[in-house]
Amino acid sequence: MDMPVSKAGVIARRCESIVDDLSFQAARDWKAAEPGRKVVGFLPVYVPMELIHAAGCLPLGLFGGGDRIEVIHGDAYYQSYICRIPRSTIELGVTGRLDFVDGLLFPFVCDVIRNLSGMWKVMFPDVWTKFFDTPQNFDPEIGGTYYTHELRELRADLERLTGRDITDAALRASIALYNENRRLVRAVYDARAAEPWKAPAADVYVVMRAGLMMPVEEHNVLLADYLAALAIEDRPRKDNVRVAIFGSFCEQPPLALLKSIEMAGCYVVEDDYSLVNRFITEDVATDGDPLAALSTAYLRHSVETSCKYVPNEADKGRFHVERVKQTGAEGVIYAAPSFCDPALLDRPMICGRLSDAGIPNMSFKYAENSGQMQPIREQAGAFADSIKLWS
Amino acid sequence: MTVAVKEPSMLLQKEMIAGNYDAITSAHETGRKVSSTFVPGNLNELLMCFGILNNLPEINAIQNGMRRLSGDYIMEAEKGGHSEDVCTYVKADIGMMGRGNIAPNGKPFPEPDVLLLSYTGCYTFMKWFELLRAEYKCPTLMLHVPYEGDGHSTPNMIDYVVKQLKEVIIPGLEEVSGVKFDIDRLREILALSAKAEDDLVWCLETGKHKPSPIDAYFGGVYYIGPIFTAFRGTEEAVDYYTALRQEVKARLDAGQGPTLPDGSVLTDQKYRLVVEGPPNWTSFREFWQMFADEGAVVVASSYTKVGGMYDLGFRHDPADPLRSLAEYCLGCYTNRNLPSRVDILAQYVEDYEADGLLVNSIKSCNSFSAGQLMIMREVERRTGKPGAFIETDLVDPRYFSPANVKNRLESYFQMIDQKRRGANKAA
Numbered sequence: 001m002d003m004p005v006s007k008a009g010v011i012a013r014r015c016e017s018i019v020d021d022l023s024f025q026a027a028r029d030w031k032a033a034e035p036g037r038k039v040v041g042f043l044p045v046y047v048p049m050e051l052i053h054a055a056g057c058l059p060l061g062l063f064g065g066g067d068r069i070e071v072i073h074g075d076a077y078y079q080s081y082i083c084r085i086p087r088s089t090i091e092l093g094v095t096g097r098l099d100f101v102d103g104l105l106f107p108f109v110c111d112v113i114r115n116l117s118g119m120w121k122v123m124f125p126d127v128w129t130k131f132f133d134t135p136q137n138f139d140p141e142i143g144g145t146y147y148t149h150e151l152r153e154l155r156a157d158l159e160r161l162t163g164r165d166i167t168d169a170a171l172r173a174s175i176a177l178y179n180e181n182r183r184l185v186r187a188v189y190d191a192r193a194a195e196p197w198k199a200p201a202a203d204v205y206v207v208m209r210a211g212l213m214m215p216v217e218e219h220n221v222l223l224a225d226y227l228a229a230l231a232i233e234d235r236p237r238k239d240n241v242r243v244a245i246f247g248s249f250c251e252q253p254p255l256a257l258l259k260s261i262e263m264a265g266c267y268v269v270e271d272d273y274s275l276v277n278r279f280i281t282e283d284v285a286t287d288g289d290p291l292a293a294l295s296t297a298y299l300r301h302s303v304e305t306s307c308k309y310v311p312n313e314a315d316k317g318r319f320h321v322e323r324v325k326q327t328g329a330e331g332v333i334y335a336a337p338s339f340c341d342p343a344l345l346d347r348p349m350i351c352g353r354l355s356d357a358g359i360p361n362m363s364f365k366y367a368e369n370s371g372q373m374q375p376i377r378e379q380a381g382a383f384a385d386s387i388k389l390w391s
Numbered sequence: 392m393t394v395a396v397k398e399p400s401m402l403l404q405k406e407m408i409a410g411n412y413d414a415i416t417s418a419h420e421t422g423r424k425v426s427s428t429f430v431p432g433n434l435n436e437l438l439m440c441f442g443i444l445n446n447l448p449e450i451n452a453i454q455n456g457m458r459r460l461s462g463d464y465i466m467e468a469e470k471g472g473h474s475e476d477v478c479t480y481v482k483a484d485i486g487m488m489g490r491g492n493i494a495p496n497g498k499p500f501p502e503p504d505v506l507l508l509s510y511t512g513c514y515t516f517m518k519w520f521e522l523l524r525a526e527y528k529c530p531t532l533m534l535h536v537p538y539e540g541d542g543h544s545t546p547n548m549i550d551y552v553v554k555q556l557k558e559v560i561i562p563g564l565e566e567v568s569g570v571k572f573d574i575d576r577l578r579e580i581l582a583l584s585a586k587a588e589d590d591l592v593w594c595l596e597t598g599k600h601k602p603s604p605i606d607a608y609f610g611g612v613y614y615i616g617p618i619f620t621a622f623r624g625t626e627e628a629v630d631y632y633t634a635l636r637q638e639v640k641a642r643l644d645a646g647q648g649p650t651l652p653d654g655s656v657l658t659d660q661k662y663r664l665v666v667e668g669p670p671n672w673t674s675f676r677e678f679w680q681m682f683a684d685e686g687a688v689v690v691a692s693s694y695t696k697v698g699g700m701y702d703l704g705f706r707h708d709p710a711d712p713l714r715s716l717a718e719y720c721l722g723c724y725t726n727r728n729l730p731s732r733v734d735i736l737a738q739y740v741e742d743y744e745a746d747g748l749l750v751n752s753i754k755s756c757n758s759f760s761a762g763q764l765m766i767m768r769e770v771e772r773r774t775g776k777p778g779a780f781i782e783t784d785l786v787d788p789r790y791f792s793p794a795n796v797k798n799r800l801e802s803y804f805q806m807i808d809q810k811r812r813g814a815n816k817a818a
Contacts, residue, residue: 077764079782081476081754086761108538111514115762117540118729122769131540131728136510136517136533137555143535146551153547309510309517309533313524336474341757344474345481345518349525351472365476 008229011222012203015210016255022069022092027060027213028100038162041098042105043089043113044250045307046279047132048151048294053216054166054174055158060101061212063274064088067254067369077119083339084367085251086116093124103128103161109250109307110341128161130154136309138299147298151291171290177216179283184223185211189270189278191230193327196242196267198233202258209252209274241384244270244329246320246350249305251337253366260373261333264380270327272305279303306342317353324359331387333380334363360387395676396654400635401613407631408450409496411621415446416498424504424568427523430698432511432536432720436580436624436707437560441568445621446503448519452483454495456672456786464490465787478515479755479787481522488526502527505567507560511536512697512725513758532563536720542731544721552717578709580624585706590632591618592701594639598690599743602658604642606649608666608689609679619698624707651683652676661686662804665739667693667732667766668751668759671783674791678783681797685804690743693736693759696724703735725758733766737773746807747776749800754784777810779803 005013018026031037040052041060052059065071065088073094074087092098104127106117117131133150135143155166185208192199207226211219243266252274261268272278282301285293304310304319324332332354336343347363354361362383364376397405418425425444428434438445455461464486465479471489473482487493492500508520508531517533524531534555537548561572594614598607605611614635622628642648648657664682666689671678682689699705700722708715724732736748748770750763767778781799784790 077762079752079754079760079764082757082761106540111758112761114514114538114540115729115757118732119762119765121728121730122733122765131538133537133540135551136535137551137559139558142551142554142558145554146537146547149547153545306518307514309535310521311531311533313521313528313531316521316525339476341477341514342518344477345515345522347474348472349518349521352525365474 006229006233008199008203008226008233011226011229012206015206015222018210018213019206020068022065022097024060024097024100024213027058030058030215031100038102039100040103040105040158040161041101043107043109043116045107045109045275045305046134046302047105047107047276048154049216049276050171050174050178050284050294051151051154051158051166053177054171055162056164057102057158057162058215059212061209061274061276062089062092062098062104063209063252064368065092066252067256067371081339082112083251083337084369085337086112088368089116090119090123093120101127103130103158105130105132107132108134112341113250128157130157134298138311140296140299144292144295144299147295148291151294155291168290172286175284175290175293176286177220179286180220181211181216181223181277182280182283184220184227185277187227188223188230191227193269195230196240196269197235197237198230200259201262201268201271202255205255205258205271205273208277212274212276238265238267240265240267241387242267242269242328242330243384244268244320244324244327244332245335246272246332247334247336247340247343247347247363248273249275250340250342251368253335254368254370256373257366257370257376260377261380264377265384266333266380269329270323272303275303275305279305306346317350320350321353321357321359324354324357329359330391331360331362331383333383334361336363336365338365338367360391395652396650398610398613398638398650400631400638403631403634404613404616407617407622407627408620411445412494412496415444416494416496416500418444418501425501426505426507427503427520428507429509429511429513429516430619431513431723431725432509432534433619433698434507434509434534434560434716435621436577436584437556437564437716438507439580439624440572440576441564441570443505443564443568446500447620448484449480450620451487451494452480452786453672455483455487457675458495459673459788460487461673461786462788477755478519479785481515481519483786484519485522503529505529505564506531508533509536509720510534511720512538512723515758530563530567532560534560534720536726539721539727539731542728544718548721549714549717552720553713556713556716574712577712581707581709581712581715583626583629584624585708587618587623587628587632588699588701588706590636591615594632594635595691595695595702597639597643600643601663601744602646602648602660603663603688603690604639604647604649606657606679606689607695608670608692609675609682610649611689611692611695612670615695615698648688652679655683657683657686657688659686660688662807663688663690663743663745665689665691665736665743665745665748666751667736667748667763669694669697669753669756669785670751671791672786673788674793677793678791678796681793681800685800687800687804690745691739693724693732698723700724729762729766733769733773736766737770740770740774740776745776747771747774747803748778749803750778750780752780752782754782754790755787756785777803777806779806
C-alpha cells in the first residue's frame with residue numbers, strides 16, 4: 001500500500017518532475033505563453049539572475065543531463081579525463097533539447113566550462129553565447145569598478161537580445177524579487193537545519209533546482225508553501241548524524257546519491273549543491289545604482305567557493321567551518337565530481353581547515369551519472385558510525 | 392642512454408637557465424629576493440625593476456620531468472591527499488617540497504619572498520598558489536587577468552589589469568623588495584624585450600620554409616626558454632636571440648633542417664605538422680624521436696605561444712609600459728577563446744603549408760585540453776587537411792604510453808600519405 005504523500009512531498013514531487021524533464025517543457029511553455037519572450041540559460045555557479053529577469057527573460061539553470069540522458073555525441077567532444085557535465089550539456093545541445101534557448105551564459109567556474117563557452121559559439125552560432133567573468137580582486141575600486149562595467153556590458157547585451165531597455169527601476173524590482181527568493185531559500189535551509197528529519201535532502205534539492213527553471217515569482221510562492229508544509233510535516237526522527245556536504249557546486253550528483261547518504265545514517269543540514277540561489281548571502285541594495293549594488297553584493301556578501309580566490313590565507317575555509325558551526329553539522333562529506341579541478345584542488349585545503357577545527361570529514365568522488373551507490377552507502381555509513389562512536 | 396646532441400643555441404639556453412637556478416639558490420648569500428610566478432602572463436620586466444629573482448614552478452616541474460624525478464614527486468603529493476585527477480605540475484611541485492625542495496643544481500630552493508600570482512589563462516594557477524601560500528606564509532600578489540571570452544580584450548579588461556598593476560602589484564613588489572618603482576627603468580627593459588621578441592618571431596616563422604630549419608615544437612621549447620622565463624627584458628636574452636637567429640639563418644641558407652637529439656639533421660622532411668598542446672616532458676626525447684623516425688617536422692605550434700603571441704604582432708611597448716604589460720597578459724594563447732584558437736591553428740596550417748594539425752592532448756591541462764576534439768575537427772573542416780589526436784601528460788610518466796602514441800602517429804602519417812595519393816590522382 002502506498003504511503004500518503006504529505007503536502008511538502010507533493011511540492012517536492014512536482015519540483016522533481018520539473019528537474020527531471022530534459023525537454024524543459026515548463027520553460028518552453030513559459031516562452032510560448034507570450035510572443036517575444038526569451039529564455040537565457042546559464043551554467044553553474046553564479047550569474048546575476050536579476051539582470052536576466054529585468055530584461056523580461058526567463059533565467060534557466062542548466063546543470064548538465066544528470067543520470068537521465070545517454071551521452072552519445074557529447075563523448076565525441078571530450079577526452080575520458082574530463083568531467084561529465086560539459087559532455088551531457090553538449091548532448092542536450094546537439095539533440096535539440098535546448099533549441100528554445102535564446103542565449104547562454106557560461107560563468108567562470110573552471111577552464112572546462114570556460115572553454116565550453118567557445119565551443120558553444122562555434123557549434124551554435126545562432127545562440128547568443130557569453131562567457132561571464134567575475135572579478136578575483138575584491139577591492140571595490142578595482143574589482144568592483146571592473147565588475148560594474150562587466151554588468152553594464154551584460155545589460156547592453158541583453159538589451160540587444162530582447163530589443164528592449166532594462167531600466168534601473170525594472171532592475172531594482174527584480175533585485176527585490178530575488179532578495180525575497182534568497183530570504184525564502186535561507187529560511188528553507190534554516191528549517192532543514194533545525195529539523196532535518198522533516199526535509200529530506202533530495203526533496204530540498206529538487207525544490208531549489210526547480211526554482212532555477214521557473215519564474216522567480218512562481219518559485220517564491222512555492223517556497224512559501226513549502227515552508228508552511230514543512231512546519232506541519234510529520235516524519236519520524238531517526239538517530240542520524242548531521243552532516244554538511246561541500247564540493248558539489250557544479251556537476252550535480254544523481255538524486256540516488258543524495259538519498260543514499262541519508263539512508264546511510266546522515267541528515268544533510270548544509271550543502272553547496274547548485275549554489276546559484278545561495279551564492280549571495282545577504283539582500284542586495286534596492287536603492288542607488290542597481291549595477292553597483294549587484295557588484296557590491298558579489299564582492300562583500302558572496303560565499304567562499306572554489307571558483308573564487310581567497311585573498312587572505314587566514315580566511316581560507318573559514319566559510320565552511322562557520323557554516324558547519326551555524327548549522328550544527330557534526331561532520332562534513334566533501335563530495336566532488338571526478339575530474340573537477342576546482343573542488344579537487346581545493347579539497348586538501350578545505351578538509352585541512354575542517355580537521356584543524358576538529359570537524360570530522362571524509363571525501364569521495366562521483367559523476368552525475370554515478371550508478372553504484374553501495375560504496376557510497378558504505379563510506380557514508382562508516383563515517384556516520386565513526387562520528388556516533390568517537391566524536 | 393646516449394647523450395643528446397644539441398644545437399649551440401640549446402647549449403646556451405641550458406647555461407642561462409642553469410645560471411638562473413644558481414642565482415635563485417644563492418639568494419640567501421646574495422641577499423636577493425625571490426618570487427615564484429607563472430609562465431603565461433609573467434611579469435619578468437616588472438620583477439627586474441625591483442631586482443627580484445624569478446622562479447617558475449612550471450619550469451621546475453619540467454626540469455623534474457626531464458630528469459625522471461616527477462613521477463615520485465607526484466605520488467608523494469597524492470599520498471598527501473592531492474587527487475589523482477588534478478594537474479601534475481602542481482603535484483610535482485608539492486611533492487618536490489616534500490622531498491627537500493631541491494633545485495636542478497642540487498641545492499635547496501630558498502622559500503619565496505613573494506608569490507606573484509599572474510592569473511592568466513589557467514584556473515589551476517589560482518589554487519596552486521593558494522596551496523603554496525599555505526606552506527610558505529609569504530605575501531601573495533594576485534593579478535587577475537580576465538579571459539577573452541568574446542575573442543578580444545575590451546577597454547574595461549585592460550583598465551582592470553592596469554589598475555591592479557598600479558595599485559596591487561607594484562606597491563606589493565616595492566614592499567617586498569624595498570626598491571622604489573621607476574617607470575623609466577621599466578621602459579628600458581621593455582625595449583630590450585621587444586628586440587628579443589623580433590628575433591624570436593623571425594626564427595619561428597622560418598618554419599614556413601621547405602625544408603624547415605627549425606622544429607617549432609620540440610626544438611621550439613628550447614627557443615622559447617629564455618623569453619618565457621627569467622630573461623625577457625635582459626641583454627642576455629637579446630644576445631641569445633641574435634645568436635639563435637644567426638644559427639637558424641645558417642641552416643636556412645644551407646637548406647638544412649634542425650638537429651635531432653641523436654645528432655642527425657632532419658633535412659629530408661616528409662611530413663610538416665602543426666601541433667596543438669604542450670609536449671610530454673618525461674619521455675621528451677623518445678617522443679621527439681618518434682616524429683623524427685618518420686621524417687616529420689613540426690613547422691608551427693601553439694605551445695610556443697603560451698608565454699606570448701608575438702607572431703600575431705604583439706610587442707612589449709616602452710611607450711606605454713603598463714598597458715603593454717596588460718595587453719601581453721591578456722593575449723597569451725590559453726587566455727584566448729576557442730574560436731580564436733581555431734582561427735590561429737587553421738591559419739598556421741595554411742601559412743606554414745602543413746599537412747595537418749596534430750593535437751597532443753594533456754591529461755593534466757584542462758585549459759588546453761577541454762575542447763581540443765572540436766578544435767581538431769574545425770581545423771580539419773576549414774583547411775581540408777587531416778587532423779590527429781594523441782594523449783599524454785606533462786610530467787606524469789604513468790600517462791605516457793609509447794606504443795599507443797607511436798601507433799597513432801604511424802596511422803596519422805599513413806592518412807596523410809593516402810590523402811596525398813588521392814590529391815595526386817585527382818590532379
